[in-house]
Amino acid sequence: MTENAPAVPGTPIEDGPDLDRRRMLTTTTAIVGAVGVALTAVPFIESLEPSEKARALGSPVTLDISKLAPGEMMSAEWRQKPIWVLHRTAEQLAELPKLNGQLKDPLSQEPQQPANLPGWNPVQRSIHPKYLVVVGICTHLGCIPKYRPQLNPPDLPAGWEGGFFCPCHGSRYDLSGRVMDGSPAPLNLPVPPHYFKDANTISAGELADGSQQNWEPDTW
Numbered sequence: 001m002t003e004n005a006p007a008v009p010g011t012p013i014e015d016g017p018d019l020d021r022r023r024m025l026t027t028t029t030a031i032v033g034a035v036g037v038a039l040t041a042v043p044f045i046e047s048l049e050p051s052e053k054a055r056a057l058g059s060p061v062t063l064d065i066s067k068l069a070p071g072e073m074m075s076a077e078w079r080q081k082p083i084w085v086l087h088r089t090a091e092q093l094a095e096l097p098k099l100n101g102q103l104k105d106p107l108s109q110e111p112q113q114p115a116n117l118p119g120w121n122p123v124q125r126s127i128h129p130k131y132l133v134v135v136g137i138c139t140h141l142g143c144i145p146k147y148r149p150q151l152n153p154p155d156l157p158a159g160w161e162g163g164f165f166c167p168c169h170g171s172r173y174d175l176s177g178r179v180m181d182g183s184p185a186p187l188n189l190p191v192p193p194h195y196f197k198d199a200n201t202i203s204a205g206e207l208a209d210g211s212q213q214n215w216e217p218d219t220w
Protein backbone atom coordinates (compact mmCIF):
# COMPACT_ATOMS: atom_id res chain seq x y z
CA MET A 1 0.00 0.00 0.00
CA THR A 2 1.40 3.44 -0.90
CA GLU A 3 1.78 6.19 1.71
CA ASN A 4 -1.37 8.11 0.65
CA ALA A 5 -3.56 5.24 -0.46
CA PRO A 6 -6.79 5.04 1.53
CA ALA A 7 -7.06 2.03 3.80
CA VAL A 8 -9.46 -0.59 2.51
CA PRO A 9 -11.75 -1.82 5.27
CA GLY A 10 -10.62 -5.26 6.41
CA THR A 11 -7.16 -4.92 4.85
CA PRO A 12 -4.39 -5.73 7.31
CA ILE A 13 -2.03 -2.81 7.91
CA GLU A 14 1.51 -3.75 7.05
CA ASP A 15 4.21 -3.34 9.68
CA GLY A 16 7.41 -1.57 8.73
CA PRO A 17 9.85 1.06 9.92
CA ASP A 18 7.46 3.97 9.22
CA LEU A 19 4.63 2.27 11.03
CA ASP A 20 6.84 1.42 14.03
CA ARG A 21 7.95 5.03 14.23
CA ARG A 22 4.37 6.31 13.98
CA ARG A 23 3.30 3.94 16.76
CA MET A 24 6.15 5.13 18.97
CA LEU A 25 5.22 8.77 18.38
CA THR A 26 1.56 8.06 19.13
CA THR A 27 2.46 6.31 22.39
CA THR A 28 4.84 9.09 23.42
CA THR A 29 2.24 11.74 22.69
CA ALA A 30 -0.34 9.88 24.78
CA ILE A 31 2.04 9.62 27.75
CA VAL A 32 3.04 13.27 27.54
CA GLY A 33 -0.64 14.21 27.30
CA ALA A 34 -1.50 12.21 30.45
CA VAL A 35 1.34 13.78 32.43
CA GLY A 36 0.26 17.22 31.25
CA VAL A 37 -3.28 16.66 32.52
CA ALA A 38 -1.96 15.50 35.90
CA LEU A 39 0.35 18.50 36.24
CA THR A 40 -2.34 21.02 35.37
CA ALA A 41 -5.11 19.47 37.49
CA VAL A 42 -4.08 21.02 40.83
CA PRO A 43 -3.87 24.68 39.63
CA PHE A 44 -7.10 24.12 37.74
CA ILE A 45 -8.93 22.97 40.88
CA GLU A 46 -7.47 25.78 42.99
CA SER A 47 -8.78 28.39 40.54
CA LEU A 48 -12.39 27.18 40.69
CA GLU A 49 -15.29 28.71 42.59
CA PRO A 50 -16.30 26.76 45.73
CA SER A 51 -19.19 24.80 44.19
CA GLU A 52 -17.18 24.00 41.05
CA LYS A 53 -14.24 23.03 43.20
CA ALA A 54 -16.39 20.60 45.20
CA ARG A 55 -17.57 18.94 41.99
CA ALA A 56 -14.01 18.65 40.68
CA LEU A 57 -12.70 17.20 43.95
CA GLY A 58 -15.41 14.56 44.04
CA SER A 59 -18.99 14.30 45.14
CA PRO A 60 -20.06 13.09 48.57
CA VAL A 61 -20.49 9.32 48.84
CA THR A 62 -23.36 7.42 50.44
CA LEU A 63 -22.37 4.52 52.69
CA ASP A 64 -24.78 1.72 53.61
CA ILE A 65 -23.77 0.46 57.06
CA SER A 66 -26.80 -1.79 57.62
CA LYS A 67 -24.70 -4.97 57.38
CA LEU A 68 -21.66 -3.70 59.26
CA ALA A 69 -21.40 -5.88 62.37
CA PRO A 70 -19.66 -4.74 65.58
CA GLY A 71 -15.90 -4.99 65.13
CA GLU A 72 -16.12 -4.89 61.31
CA MET A 73 -14.80 -2.21 59.00
CA MET A 74 -15.93 -1.31 55.49
CA SER A 75 -14.11 0.69 52.85
CA ALA A 76 -15.28 2.94 50.04
CA GLU A 77 -13.70 5.60 47.86
CA TRP A 78 -14.04 9.35 48.23
CA ARG A 79 -11.97 11.87 46.26
CA GLN A 80 -9.95 8.90 44.99
CA LYS A 81 -8.96 8.08 48.56
CA PRO A 82 -9.99 5.16 50.76
CA ILE A 83 -12.59 6.08 53.31
CA TRP A 84 -13.34 3.68 56.15
CA VAL A 85 -16.26 3.13 58.48
CA LEU A 86 -15.47 1.11 61.58
CA HIS A 87 -18.27 -0.24 63.78
CA ARG A 88 -16.65 -0.23 67.21
CA THR A 89 -17.73 -2.53 70.01
CA ALA A 90 -18.54 -1.32 73.53
CA GLU A 91 -15.25 -2.85 74.72
CA GLN A 92 -13.26 -1.04 72.06
CA LEU A 93 -14.91 2.27 72.95
CA ALA A 94 -14.16 1.75 76.64
CA GLU A 95 -10.42 1.45 75.92
CA LEU A 96 -10.11 4.77 74.08
CA PRO A 97 -9.85 7.19 77.03
CA LYS A 98 -7.26 4.93 78.69
CA LEU A 99 -4.89 5.52 75.76
CA ASN A 100 -4.88 9.33 76.01
CA GLY A 101 -1.45 9.43 77.67
CA GLN A 102 0.15 7.54 74.76
CA LEU A 103 -1.05 9.76 71.92
CA LYS A 104 0.24 12.83 70.08
CA ASP A 105 -3.12 14.57 69.84
CA PRO A 106 -5.52 12.73 72.17
CA LEU A 107 -8.21 15.43 72.07
CA SER A 108 -8.11 16.07 68.33
CA GLN A 109 -6.89 19.64 68.61
CA GLU A 110 -5.14 19.62 65.24
CA PRO A 111 -7.43 20.41 62.27
CA GLN A 112 -7.68 16.85 61.04
CA GLN A 113 -11.48 17.09 61.04
CA PRO A 114 -13.91 19.89 60.17
CA ALA A 115 -14.52 22.41 62.96
CA ASN A 116 -17.84 22.19 64.77
CA LEU A 117 -18.95 18.79 63.52
CA PRO A 118 -22.40 18.34 65.12
CA GLY A 119 -22.20 15.73 67.87
CA TRP A 120 -18.39 15.54 67.70
CA ASN A 121 -16.57 13.66 70.47
CA PRO A 122 -12.82 14.42 70.34
CA VAL A 123 -11.72 11.16 72.00
CA GLN A 124 -13.97 8.87 69.97
CA ARG A 125 -13.41 11.17 66.98
CA SER A 126 -16.90 10.52 65.76
CA ILE A 127 -20.38 11.98 65.73
CA HIS A 128 -21.92 8.63 66.67
CA PRO A 129 -20.00 6.72 69.37
CA LYS A 130 -19.97 3.43 67.50
CA TYR A 131 -19.07 4.57 64.02
CA LEU A 132 -15.66 5.93 63.17
CA VAL A 133 -15.40 7.48 59.69
CA VAL A 134 -11.82 8.22 58.60
CA VAL A 135 -9.71 8.60 55.50
CA GLY A 136 -7.42 5.57 55.42
CA ILE A 137 -4.17 7.27 54.51
CA CYS A 138 -1.20 7.46 56.85
CA THR A 139 -0.27 11.05 57.66
CA HIS A 140 3.44 10.22 57.44
CA LEU A 141 4.02 9.52 53.75
CA GLY A 142 0.67 8.34 52.50
CA CYS A 143 0.67 4.54 52.80
CA ILE A 144 -2.53 2.73 53.65
CA PRO A 145 -2.56 1.41 57.24
CA LYS A 146 -3.99 -2.02 58.13
CA TYR A 147 -6.94 -2.55 60.45
CA ARG A 148 -5.55 -4.71 63.26
CA PRO A 149 -8.23 -5.19 65.92
CA GLN A 150 -6.59 -8.18 67.68
CA LEU A 151 -5.07 -7.65 71.13
CA ASN A 152 -1.31 -8.25 71.38
CA PRO A 153 -0.65 -10.07 68.08
CA PRO A 154 2.92 -11.43 67.94
CA ASP A 155 4.03 -9.20 65.04
CA LEU A 156 3.09 -5.88 66.67
CA PRO A 157 4.61 -4.03 69.64
CA ALA A 158 3.73 -5.34 73.11
CA GLY A 159 0.62 -3.81 74.62
CA TRP A 160 -1.17 -3.42 71.28
CA GLU A 161 -4.83 -2.70 72.09
CA GLY A 162 -6.13 -2.87 68.54
CA GLY A 163 -6.01 -0.10 66.00
CA PHE A 164 -4.48 0.73 62.63
CA PHE A 165 -0.89 -0.16 61.83
CA CYS A 166 1.00 1.31 58.89
CA PRO A 167 3.35 -1.31 57.40
CA CYS A 168 5.57 1.24 55.63
CA HIS A 169 7.36 2.78 58.62
CA GLY A 170 5.44 1.48 61.62
CA SER A 171 3.05 4.29 62.51
CA ARG A 172 0.37 3.21 64.96
CA TYR A 173 -3.12 4.64 65.38
CA ASP A 174 -5.79 3.69 67.90
CA LEU A 175 -9.37 2.77 67.02
CA SER A 176 -10.23 6.47 66.79
CA GLY A 177 -7.49 7.04 64.23
CA ARG A 178 -5.40 8.92 66.83
CA VAL A 179 -1.68 8.60 66.20
CA MET A 180 0.41 7.06 68.97
CA ASP A 181 3.60 8.48 70.47
CA GLY A 182 6.74 7.15 68.80
CA SER A 183 5.11 6.93 65.37
CA PRO A 184 6.70 8.76 62.43
CA ALA A 185 3.24 9.99 61.42
CA PRO A 186 2.66 13.47 62.88
CA LEU A 187 -1.12 13.68 62.89
CA ASN A 188 -4.33 11.75 63.43
CA LEU A 189 -6.10 10.18 60.47
CA PRO A 190 -8.42 12.70 58.79
CA VAL A 191 -12.13 12.55 59.62
CA PRO A 192 -14.08 13.88 56.63
CA PRO A 193 -17.26 15.92 56.94
CA HIS A 194 -20.14 13.48 57.21
CA TYR A 195 -23.60 12.99 58.67
CA PHE A 196 -26.17 10.26 59.17
CA LYS A 197 -29.02 10.33 56.67
CA ASP A 198 -30.72 7.66 58.78
CA ALA A 199 -29.64 4.93 61.21
CA ASN A 200 -28.10 2.84 58.42
CA THR A 201 -26.83 5.45 55.98
CA ILE A 202 -23.92 7.84 56.17
CA SER A 203 -23.19 10.58 53.68
CA ALA A 204 -19.46 11.36 53.63
CA GLY A 205 -17.99 14.45 52.05
CA GLU A 206 -20.45 17.04 53.30
CA LEU A 207 -22.59 18.06 56.26
CA ALA A 208 -26.36 17.73 56.39
CA ASP A 209 -26.84 21.26 55.08
CA GLY A 210 -24.57 20.58 52.10
CA SER A 211 -21.68 22.61 53.52
CA GLN A 212 -18.01 21.62 53.95
CA GLN A 213 -17.71 19.96 50.53
CA ASN A 214 -14.39 21.76 50.02
CA TRP A 215 -12.97 20.75 53.38
CA GLU A 216 -9.40 19.47 53.53
CA PRO A 217 -7.34 18.45 56.56
CA ASP A 218 -3.96 19.87 57.50
CA THR A 219 -2.39 16.66 56.16
CA TRP A 220 -3.99 13.82 54.27
Ligand code: FES
Pocket residue numbers: 138139140141142143166167168169170171184185
Ligand atom coordinates in the same frame (compact mmCIF):
# COMPACT_ATOMS: atom_id res chain seq x y z
S1 FES B 1 3.74 6.11 55.48
FE1 FES B 1 2.87 5.26 57.26
S2 FES B 1 4.50 5.18 58.62
FE2 FES B 1 5.37 6.05 56.89
